[in-house]
Amino acid sequence: MAKNFSEMTWKEFDLAFMVTNPGCSAEYRTGDWRSQRPVADKSKCIKCGVCYLSCPDDAIRLAADGTYDFDYEHCKGCGICATECWTGCISMVEEEK
């Protein structure tokens, strides 16, 4: 996308503000309002990928070593990954700022 949405005037959008270019959420920090963040104790991780599959926001990424990292730009802090993790290695930690 050439311009960020928040810089565009009303004349510059597609009809009905449809998104004709998929994947635009990658350009937005949508995790700003999170009150808790997931933190993993990777020593307990069995690399099962359940957290990755259960995240409703696609905010978990496969790391090079087979464990998983969180995308804090998009993670909403819902805690589903922490609940679903088999080994309990994800804990939800209060956001400080």
Place this chain on the structure above:
Amino acid sequence: MAKKIGIEVSLAISEAVKLADVDAIAAYPITPQTHIVEHLSELVADGELNAEFIPVESEHSAMSVCAGTSAAGARTYTATSSQGLALMNEILFIIPALRLPVVMTLANRSMSGPISIWNDHSDLMSVRDTGWISIFAENGQEAFDLTLQSFKIAEDHRVMLPINVNIDGFTLSHVIEPHEFLSQEEVDSFLPPYDPPLQLNPDKPVSMGMVGIPEIYFEAKKAQDVALVESKAVIKEIFQEFGEKFGRTYNVIESYRTEDAETLLLTMGSISETAMEAIDMMKDEQGKKVGLLRLRLWRPFPTDELRELVKGIKTLAVIDRAVSFGGTGAPVGGEIRSALYSTEDRPYVASFIAGLGGRDVTIKDFMDMVTLAEKMETEQEVHEYKMIGVRE
């Protein structure tokens, strides 16, 4: 000229929808709209109309289905009334925001309560600000013609907005009137197939109905408002084209015997027919300087045309068929006052409410309103609105 056929107005509308060769119809039956969708379901069942007729469990679902079929590129039609329209409310806002050209007949009926199946305009007024184009038909021929024109207007790429065509419940929907139909060839020469600029299509995916974060929502609403305001020019153009092709020309406001008039009545819908008779009697038998304006286009509001038509007029009596409870005028009356407020030499505007819940508005009522409005003008009476024909 084609010969005239006597047929119930509801069925004439169904025939117009068939001639428009719609692809999808989703509707829930409600009095007094029922005959329209009932007949359409028969046309589909009998194989006369090649469309999906989608029966649904509520009007909320009907309008939701319309959103889906229209988004997928299908020419989409529905019809409803009163409580059914109210049940659609949530989706009514979404259709114009998604710029979907759904056409809907609204057989106008009073909102409950008390429960009433009879006619006034309280249903439409309750959804005034949803962003639809709103057009009024006064008789069956107009309903037939305007239904066909609505598809063309709605689907024009400069417009891409839904339209509700208003017909007074029972007064129009259930009467048999002579109609001059158009042939399929004539309709095809006027109304091209729907060619959606953007649609749900796996070959070229788009996302519709995205979240409008605060950085975007305001711009979205501005774009939607401009589209509705600018649709007026296209509406006029298509009215003109229809007139040139088929000999019946429509205007956003129709004038009736306004020459030499000092006082004008302004009406919407089928009471205009009675108003015309009243005007004839007042002009021809009493020599009164009166005339009539019929508002055809309610949204977008034809502000410029109204200002032009009331130039030199002393008194304008606006007759509403709905109440804006506790407001500063009835819906149309208030709108007109505000449209004229900043103009010079504006007429005195008397805002009247009549004919609620199917109460007849008679020739005498119109004559009384002219007399009353002229008296109010002389006295420059300050008022919000007055109810006419209610027992005091």
